[in-house]
Amino acid sequence: MSDDDRLARVTLSVVGEPGETRLLNLAADLGPRGLLDALHEQSEERDLFAAVSSRLAEVEPERELEQAARAGIRFVTPSDPEWPQQLGDLATAGALQARGGVPVGLWVKGPLPLTELAGSVAVVGSRSSTSYGERVAGDIAAVVGLAGRVTVSGGAFGIDYASHRGAVSTSSPTAAVLACGADRVYPAAHREMLTYLGREHAVVSEAPLGAAPHRVRFLARNRLIAALTRGTVVVEAAARSGALNTANWAQRLNRFVMGVPGPVTSACSVGIHHLIRTGGATLVTNGEDVLELVAKAGEHLAADPRGPEQARDVLSFTDRQVLDAVPVAVGAHVHSIAKVAGLADAEVRPILDRLEEQGFVEPDEGGWRLGVVART
Amino acid sequence: MSDDDRLARVTLSVVGEPGETRLLNLAADLGPRGLLDALHEQSEERDLFAAVSSRLAEVEPERELEQAARAGIRFVTPSDPEWPQQLGDLATAGALQARGGVPVGLWVKGPLPLTELAGSVAVVGSRSSTSYGERVAGDIAAVVGLAGRVTVSGGAFGIDYASHRGAVSTSSPTAAVLACGADRVYPAAHREMLTYLGREHAVVSEAPLGAAPHRVRFLARNRLIAALTRGTVVVEAAARSGALNTANWAQRLNRFVMGVPGPVTSACSVGIHHLIRTGGATLVTNGEDVLELVAKAGEHLAADPRGPEQARDVLSFTDRQVLDAVPVAVGAHVHSIAKVAGLADAEVRPILDRLEEQGFVEPDEGGWRLGVVART
Numbered sequence: 241m242s243d244d245d246r247l248a249r250v251t252l253s254v255v256g257e258p259g260e261t262r263l264l265n266l267a268a269d270l271g272p273r274g275l276l277d278a279l280h281e282q283s284e285e286r287d288l289f290a291a292v293s294s295r296l297a298e299v300e301p302e303r304e305l306e307q308a309a310r311a312g313i314r315f316v317t318p319s320d321p322e323w324p325q326q327l328g329d330l331a332t333a334g335a336l337q338a339r340g341g342v343p344v345g346l347w348v349k350g351p352l353p354l355t356e357l358a359g360s361v362a363v364v365g366s367r368s369s370t371s372y373g374e375r376v377a378g379d380i381a382a383v384v385g386l387a388g389r390v391t392v393s394g395g396a397f398g399i400d401y402a403s404h405r406g407a408v409s410t411s412s413p414t415a416a417v418l419a420c421g422a423d424r425v426y427p428a429a430h431r432e433m434l435t436y437l438g439r440e441h442a443v444v445s446e447a448p449l450g451a452a453p454h455r456v457r458f459l460a461r462n463r464l465i466a467a468l469t470r471g472t473v474v475v476e477a478a479a480r481s482g483a484l485n486t487a488n489w490a491q492r493l494n495r496f497v498m499g500v501p502g503p504v505t506s507a508c509s510v511g512i513h514h515l516i517r518t519g520g521a522t523l524v525t526n527g528e529d530v531l532e533l534v535a536k537a538g539e540h541l542a543a544d545p546r547g548p549e550q551a552r553d554v555l556s557f558t559d560r561q562v563l564d565a566v567p568v569a570v571g572a573h574v575h576s577i578a579k580v581a582g583l584a585d586a587e588v589r590p591i592l593d594r595l596e597e598q599g600f601v602e603p604d605e606g607g608w609r610l611g612v613v614a615r616t
Numbered sequence: 617m618s619d620d621d622r623l624a625r626v627t628l629s630v631v632g633e634p635g636e637t638r639l640l641n642l643a644a645d646l647g648p649r650g651l652l653d654a655l656h657e658q659s660e661e662r663d664l665f666a667a668v669s670s671r672l673a674e675v676e677p678e679r680e681l682e683q684a685a686r687a688g689i690r691f692v693t694p695s696d697p698e699w700p701q702q703l704g705d706l707a708t709a710g711a712l713q714a715r716g717g718v719p720v721g722l723w724v725k726g727p728l729p730l731t732e733l734a735g736s737v738a739v740v741g742s743r744s745s746t747s748y749g750e751r752v753a754g755d756i757a758a759v760v761g762l763a764g765r766v767t768v769s770g771g772a773f774g775i776d777y778a779s780h781r782g783a784v785s786t787s788s789p790t791a792a793v794l795a796c797g798a799d800r801v802y803p804a805a806h807r808e809m810l811t812y813l814g815r816e817h818a819v820v821s822e823a824p825l826g827a828a829p830h831r832v833r834f835l836a837r838n839r840l841i842a843a844l845t846r847g848t849v850v851v852e853a854a855a856r857s858g859a860l861n862t863a864n865w866a867q868r869l870n871r872f873v874m875g876v877p878g879p880v881t882s883a884c885s886v887g888i889h890h891l892i893r894t895g896g897a898t899l900v901t902n903g904e905d906v907l908e909l910v911a912k913a914g915e916h917l918a919a920d921p922r923g924p925e926q927a928r929d930v931l932s933f934t935d936r937q938v939l940d941a942v943p944v945a946v947g948a949h950v951h952s953i954a955k956v957a958g959l960a961d962a963e964v965r966p967i968l969d970r971l972e973e974q975g976f977v978e979p980d981e982g983g984w985r986l987g988v989v990a991r992t
Contacts, residue, residue: 504902523893564831568830
């Protein structure tokens with residue numbers, strides 16, 4: 241029965257399209273074997289999926305699994321302990337651009353078990369990124385990795401590449417979720433990286449072996465990146481970037497959506513600024529900000545940004561009150577300083593002497609103005 | 617009576633400190649003349665403000681007004697038609713760092729009536745700004761000005777200077793609110809600009825003539841910038857920037873608080889990123905974003921960012937469905953493309969021919985892959 245379920249899922253994975261919502265929803269309702277039976281019979285489903293049904297005869301699921309095994313690829317289904325339970329959220333998340341639903345299974349290459357993706361973070365963004373964006377993406381992945389979390393991305397040029405590389409730079413696990421088959425390489429220039437990830441980490445795809453990187457498959461793939469992770473960080477995204485589609489899915493799935501700002505003069509940041517501005521994403525500036533959001537409440541609290549310690553920080557409250565009342569430009573007399581500080585002249589005089597010794601104030605025009613120490 | 621009120625206010629302006637909350641609140645409760653009377657008598661108030669009371673005898677309010685008039689400076693009080701009514705919000709906004717309250721009057725130099733500041737926008741930020749921040753500040757002020765709104769800033773180095781200059785670049789009105797007296801110049805290097813603003817626009821101060829730029833006076837001044845304007849835009853702010861104090865006041869006063877993001881690697885943007893991240897400011901990227909917020913609902917709607925028009929935008933829905941199913945890298949056959957698109961082979965064939973003519977697809981390995989037009 242478990243074997244039969246697995247083989248039925250392999251068949252559906254091969255004949256169906258990744259993220260073909262209606263088919264996946266029917267598979268969930270009838271069970272994979274139930275759906276296949278319906279497609280074989282004279283049924284409503286058979287009429288609805290005529291193209292799919294006509295291809296059923298061509299599929300030999302055992303052979304698909306053998307071929308996959310030879311390529312070092314396993315097929316993970318919901319009955320496997322390795323199945324990432326968080327994908328269940330896709331059952332009720334609806335569809336975007338006609339793509340949605342829980343995948344019938346995932347083709348996986350590499351030693352990283354998918355269960356490790358619980359609590360993982362997606363770092364995605366523009367393919368035509370800037371060196372600024374790549375640096376920030378790499379830093380975020382490195383910090384997320386040091387905190388023991390997997391960085392998930394799409395293996396593409398630009399931000400995706402920088403994210404995987406950033407994780408690897410701290411010997412941290414990282415998974416690439418592809419739009420083509422897990423046995424294929426796209427883009428071709430990333431052969432070396434994807435081979436490395438398939439050997440040391442994980443390369444994941446909903447599409448069967450040999451599947452080409454079709455445009456629609458990127459949309460289906462983006463929903464997986466969002467669903468597998470606890471939050472999605474978009475590093476750079478122009479106005480029509482695919483990364484915004486991933487962010488959209490993350491939002492639908494109640495995952496954290498985070499965006500890294502950039503110069504408002506950079507076209508690469510237009511999409512993410514719009515997302516932050518309209519409340520679609522939380523602004524994050526580094527890995528610590530990301531961890532604060534995705535970690536359990538109270539863990540990984542990011543420190544509030546603080547300026548450098550200032551010399552005046554060591555002064556007593558009254559000393560600071562006096563110092564604050566000393567003019568910046570041209571010296572003022574004790575009387576005037578006392579007035580501004582709201583203190584008596586006699587109280588202020590010895591404090592000014594002390595502040596002068598420490599370099600906080602200096603004599604000017606028979607009075608005092610701010611000294612070198614106070615101006616730094 | 618109106619004259620007497622004005623003279624009492626001049627006296628309080630000269631003896632009191634800008635934004636000295638307790639004194640200003642008493643002036644509101646007892647009336648300026650009532651407070652002066654109390655300070656002259658044997659009273660609780662006289663004991664509380666001993667330093668202030670002891671200086672009352674020195675002040676000749678008529679002479680102060682004459683001196684001001686000679687310097688081209690007028691004293692504007694709540695009984696003048698020019699009084700900016702929005703300052704009334706300070707009555708209930710409490711205090712920050714012991715500064716707060718409605719000023720007893722404002723010293724103003726320049727032809728711009730303060731009533732014009734209704735609907736104005738504050739553009740403020742770091743003194744040690746970057747050229748990036750200065751450019752963005754100038755652009756925002758220019759656009760705000762072209763929409764007929766006054767840009768308010770603090771006349772300081774960096775972002776303040778760029779804001780005033782940006783407004784002037786489109787011949788738009790701009791007001792500098794100073795921490796020192798309106799007859800003084802601080803910083804000295806801005807003599808030319810402040811002289812120009814005092815002749816063509818407006819230089820405003822709560823502090824009396826001759827008052828030096830004390831540190832606490834900047835805090836009192838920041839509350840005025842926030843209160844005079846409908847919204848505050850912070851362009852660059854390091855972790856301890858005074859601009860964050862202005863933003864804090866704007867928040868308290870239910871004004872719009874807006875922040876311009878920058879590179880997360882820039883120390884000049886740390887403070888503003890924190891403010892956006894924690895919900896203290898709305899991210900804005902240009903003057904249009906600012907106008908959308910501060911304008912009446914429905915006016916100045918900023919267009920959603922759009923990528924450049926793409927060639928595929930002109931295609932019919934079915935044509936696009938087919939095109940989306942064509943692989944990016946290696947050619948696929950009609951049958952495979954039809955499967956991905958969810959259409960019949962016979963339907964797809966003529967569409968592919970048409971798409972090839974238009975350059976959207978190109979022949980590859982006996983099938984089709986994306987063509988030059990679709991890849992741009």
